Amino acid sequence: MLRRLRTDELTARAVQAIRRLLVAAFQSDEEESFTEDDWQHAVGGLHFLIEIHGEVVAHAAVVERELHVDGRRLRTGYVEAVATALNHQGRGLGTMVMREVGSYIQEHFELGALGTGRHRFYRRLGWLTWQGPSSVRSGTGTRPTPEDDGYILVLQTPSSPPLDVTAPISCEWRTGDVW
Secondary structure, eight states, rough: OEEEEEEGOOHHHHHHHHHHHHHHTTOOOGGOOOOOHHHHHHSSSSEEEEEEEEEEEEEEEEEEEEEEETTTEEEEEEEEEEEOOOTTSSSSHHHHHHHHHHHHHHHHHEEEEEEOOOOOHTTTTOOEESSSEEEEETEEEEEEOGGTTTTEEEEOOOOOOOOOOOOOOEEEOOOOOOO
């Protein structure tokens, strides 16, 4: 069963189950371990869950962020905390969650975005690799984030302006990974 729940609608038990799923899914990659900052980035968003026999087996969250593309502000549905339980991978559950996420973003935002090193999965669902330079905005100005160039994917929506994926893109500063 696929459900959409705001963070404030999640029970403590559901939060624990989601966090266990995310930690397990990311533990095999030392550079990509799931941190407290990663969880905080998903808090306040809309969570997409698939449960089988009461067990959370797939998850993604969409939070609102403001990205700037070539200086233009775009209300963005940013995807966080995507994972499928290892023993349920290869069954289309991640695809099901991300199709639902994509539909939600298409209906509510000017742009969808996420950061990942695993582009193939998302590209087949219509996401595009951002090819332009990335940066982060803070109270002290804008700082390039070249380590994130080629890491960001975007999803165009019916309300997206014409996009040049080679243009500069920036996000607001936040603790942990800015992208």
